[in-house]
Amino acid sequence: MNIVSAQSAHWTDEQLIDHIYGIGPTDGHLNQCAQCTSRLSVMETRRQQVSLEEPVTDHFLAAQRRTIYARLSEPHHWWHSLQFRHWASAAAMFAVLVGSAAMYQNHRHEVAESRADAQLAQDVSQMSLDSEPQAVAPLKGLFIE
Ligand SMILES: [Zn+2]
Incomplete structure (x- = not known):
């Protein structure tokens, strides 16, 4: 310090x-x-x-104790067990999971699209390599090997 x-x-x-x-x-x-x-x-x-x-008096301690006992003896309602913090953290976790799944799905879709694009480009380049101009075909027929 x-x-x-x-x-x-x-x-x-x-x-x-x-x-x-x-x-x-x-x-x-x-x-x-x-x-x-x-x-x-x-x-x-x-x-x-x-x-x-602030000296702690017996009166203060007794009042504090009475408050604690009063809270302990209160009826326990079912909605008290649904603590907001637990639900909030569960909801946040769920949101993160859904967001991650959506991002993953989006990423997979993009990968699939890029693969399709790559495949198309490869096919086109293969076609351009394989195919010969149509004007050459009759000329090729003239030469018998
Ligand atoms: Zn000193």
Whole structure:
């Protein structure tokens, strides 16, 4: 996260957080570095502010638990099992399959057409090679081999 800190041997943010939770590095850098110490104090101050902002009360937990139980005890309708996500993903997969099949069919048709064109060109070129001009045929009859 903090590349500059890693290069100058200051502790990274992750190392400072680890130190807050008592598992940080034990190289004693905090004793020597005022910058890291001030960063650590900012982090600890912010942590204390967050923990004081919204204390989780028993009332909140009880209300949350009641909500969960109410949802669990609701009757289960059949349309709840038809979850939109599953149908959406199945529909997307189906669309992909249909699209792929259509593209494959299109490709096969194009290949067949190109083969037919190639065959036609080959036939025509063969005919042009095989056939001799009609004017030559009577002349050929004059020469008996
Ligand atoms: Zn430092």
